[in-house]
Amino acid sequence: MIFVNSIATAVFSMLSADPVLVSSAFNIDLNQVFNTDPNRTPWVGIYADNIDLIPMRIGTKAAKPWDASVFVQLFVQAIGFGDPADINDELYRAMTPVLDVVNSDYTLRGTVRNISGIEIAPFQRDATEEDTTFTNIITLTAEVRA
Numbered sequence: 001m002i003f004v005n006s007i008a009t010a011v012f013s014m015l016s017a018d019p020v021l022v023s024s025a026f027n028i029d030l031n032q033v034f035n036t037d038p039n040r041t042p043w044v045g046i047y048a049d050n051i052d053l054i055p056m057r058i059g060t061k062a063a064k065p066w067d068a069s070v071f072v073q074l075f076v077q078a079i080g081f082g083d084p085a086d087i088n089d090e091l092y093r094a095m096t097p098v099l100d101v102v103n104s105d106y107t108l109r110g111t112v113r114n115i116s117g118i119e120i121a122p123f124q125r126d127a128t129e130e131d132t133t134f135t136n137i138i139t140l141t142a143e144v145r146a
Contacts, residue, residue, distance in 0.1 A: 002144055003111075004048040008072055010109040011102070011140070012046050020097045038079040038131050042094035045075040049139070067145060070112065074098060074138040075123060084132045091134040095120070098138065108142060117141035 012030040015021055021028065027040040035043040049071035076098055078090040099118070106115045117140070124135035 002051060002068055002070060004051065004070055007070055007108055007111045007142060007144075008046055008048040010111040011072055011074070014101050014105065014109060015044060015046070015098065018097065018101045021101070024097065026094070026097075034075070035077055035079075036133075038081070041077055041079045042090070043075075043077040043079075044094075044098055045077070047073045047075070049073050067143065069116070070142045070144055072140045072142065074102075074140070075135055076138060077124075077133065077135040079131050079133045081131050084127050084134075087132045087134050091136060095136060095138070102138070102140065108140075112142035112144050114143055115140055116143050 008030060012028065015026070015028050024042065027035070027043045028046070029035070029043070030046045031048075032045060034045060035041070051071070052069040076091065076095050078087050078094055080087040080090060102115070102118065107113070108115070119139040119141070121137050121139070123137045124133055126133045
């Protein structure tokens with residue numbers, strides 16, 4: 001059985017316990033509503049995503065459990081009121097300590113066999129008269145045994 005909540009909770013606890021993120025006043029949420037409040041940034045939202053199962057053929061390795069890839073998404077966000085280029089810089093400064101924490105333990109506190117991939121992609125780029133919101137997604141691909 002794959003306990004996706006345990007994996008996402010491990011990522012949450014790793015980020016929440018990191019002294020750099022704590023001292024930098026990061027807001028870290030697990031499975032919560034997407035942030036729209038500029039007063040709650042820098043913000044990291046953690047969400048479990050897809051599970052890809054790779055079954056073994058019957059009779060070849062019947063005793064071996066199926067392998068699976070679990071995807072966990074980290075939304076890293078910066079919202080500000082100034083120049084969009086400055087907000088973009090804030091976003092990438094916020095991503096560095098988040099990635100440092102993830103890279104410190106590829107087993108995510110023993111909940112996965114290892115992280116086999118990290119993908120970073122832009123998610124949201126919104127500029128209004130009130131504020132500018134930039135968000136990137138860090139997708140962790142973790143290998144587990146089902």
